[in-house]
Amino acid sequence: MKLIPFVCSLLFTAAFALPAPSPDPQDTKTCTSPPLRKEWRTLSDEEKLNYITAVKCMQKLPAISTGAVPGAVSRYDDFVGVHVRDANTIHFVGHTLPWHRYFVAKFEEAMINECNYTGGQPYWDFTLDSAKEEDFLASPIFDPGPLGFGGNGPWIAESIDPFPPAPGRTGGGCVQDGAFKDSVVRLGPRENIQLNERCLTRDFSPWIATTFLSAQLVKDTLDQTTFGWFDVKAQGKIQNVYTYRYHGGGHLAIGGELGTLADVWSSAGDPLFYLHHTNMDRLWWEWQKKDLPARLYDISNPIYPFDFPYGNATSRGNVTLEFEMPFHEVAKTVTIGDTMDIMGETLCYDYAPSPEKSNCY
Numbered sequence: 001m002k003l004i005p006f007v008c009s010l011l012f013t014a015a016f017a018l019p020a021p022s023p024d025p026q027d028t029k030t031c032t033s034p035p036l037r038k039e040w041r042t043l044s045d046e047e048k049l050n051y052i053t054a055v056k057c058m059q060k061l062p063a064i065s066t067g068a069v070p071g072a073v074s075r076y077d078d079f080v081g082v083h084v085r086d087a088n089t090i091h092f093v094g095h096t097l098p099w100h101r102y103f104v105a106k107f108e109e110a111m112i113n114e115c116n117y118t119g120g121q122p123y124w125d126f127t128l129d130s131a132k133e134e135d136f137l138a139s140p141i142f143d144p145g146p147l148g149f150g151g152n153g154p155w156i157a158e159s160i161d162p163f164p165p166a167p168g169r170t171g172g173g174c175v176q177d178g179a180f181k182d183s184v185v186r187l188g189p190r191e192n193i194q195l196n197e198r199c200l201t202r203d204f205s206p207w208i209a210t211t212f213l214s215a216q217l218v219k220d221t222l223d224q225t226t227f228g229w230f231d232v233k234a235q236g237k238i239q240n241v242y243t244y245r246y247h248g249g250g251h252l253a254i255g256g257e258l259g260t261l262a263d264v265w266s267s268a269g270d271p272l273f274y275l276h277h278t279n280m281d282r283l284w285w286e287w288q289k290k291d292l293p294a295r296l297y298d299i300s301n302p303i304y305p306f307d308f309p310y311g312n313a314t315s316r317g318n319v320t321l322e323f324e325m326p327f328h329e330v331a332k333t334v335t336i337g338d339t340m341d342i343m344g345e346t347l348c349y350d351y352a353p354s355p356e357k358s359n360c361y
């Protein structure tokens with residue numbers, strides 16, 4: 001069973017060994033040593049510890065957004081606060097992937113500049129853990145030791161007004177183990193930006209993991225030939241949980257109904273937010289790289305959530321490369337066009353290939 005993925009992996013590596021096309025002169029000038037983003041399980045123990053230490057450093061450094069976000073205490077909260085305030089306008093829209101691309105890059109940059117972190121933001125290739133429910137539960141990201149993010153919370157039966165309901169949920173309580181079992185979530189639920197200290201919660205749905213995080217679903221997404229349909233396949237439609245795809249799948253497989261990661265607004269309170277969104281970004285970049293001349297600047301889809309094709313409302317217009325995205329206190333406003341190239345003038349990072357079977361898209 002391991003042989004075929006291994007062969008794919010070798011082919012993938014061989015493709016990378018071919019001479020690279022001569023890089024854009026502008027890129028070589030501005031992006032010389034991009035942080036390398038690796039799949040979590042490929043990090044050495046030391047690299048894992050460095051990343052976890054950097055996230056904990058962000059959770060200790062003082063916030064800069066307290067004027068606008070009364071509940072923000074740490075630099076980590078600054079980022080959660082941006083996501084809380086903008087959640088209603090940055091999901092199920094054409095700028096969802098560009099917005100989260102820049103958001104994660106700024107988080108990575110803050111860890112490097114302010115916490116002396118020397119690696120890249122790691123990603124979680126969920127297709128490595130989604131073939132069977134047992135595989136999901138055994139994912140190395142949930143390692144209960146000091147080099148993992150910990151596992152599920154204990155079962156809580158009562159779930160009041162979930163958004164949206166998560167079939168197959170199994171937990172709901174505070175994370176019991178791993179490096180973040182004592183971390184404090186301060187913002188949320190939903191739009192709340194006042195101080196509301198509580199534990200980090202998880203509410204695993206292994207059914208959602210096997211259903212919406214499958215390698216087949218990723219392949220179907222990467223097979224699309226326009227950004228518009230690639231993006232709809234990545235985010236899914238807005239109607240209900242059964243119309244979700246791997247974006248919502250990652251949030252709800254881990255967050256269920258009561259978990260931090262399932263809160264559309266304050267989901268960035270769970271450090272796994274960054275591993276999931278980095279993988280979303282990697283998949284977008286994989287898709288762009290399949291035909292860079294056509295795809296590097298391909299953008300579309302609605303300005304407003306619920307508009308076609310995510311929802312069934314009439315589209316009030318699509319975003320363009322000139323569309324501006326504000327980031328409040330954590331970063332300057334950029335346009336979608338600024339974020340299209342991960343190694344251009346605005347962004348500078350690169351991806352290491354994922355191990356084994358995910359290379360067989």
Ligand SMILES: *[C@@H]1O[C@H](CO)[C@@H](O)[C@H](O)[C@H]1NC(C)=O
Pocket residue numbers: 057114115116
């Ligand atoms: C980062 O390194 C500098 C220089 O060694 C040091 O002064 C600073 O305290 C470090 N920052 C953190 C958050 O560890």
Ligand SMILES: *[C@@H]1O[C@H](CO)[C@@H](O)[C@H](O)[C@H]1NC(C)=O
Pocket residue numbers: 227228229300301302309315316317318
């Ligand atoms: C927006 O983009 C989608 C494809 O992503 C397209 O089907 C739709 O017609 C566009 N809508 C408008 C108003 O341009």
Ligand SMILES: *[C@@H]1O[C@H](CO)[C@@H](O)[C@H](O)[C@H]1NC(C)=O
Pocket residue numbers: 312313314
């Ligand atoms: C979209 O579909 C839902 C469910 O079928 C319906 O309740 C809603 O009114 C529709 N909205 C629009 C704008 O057509």
Ligand SMILES: [Cu+2]
Pocket residue numbers: 083090091100
């Ligand atoms: Cu988001």
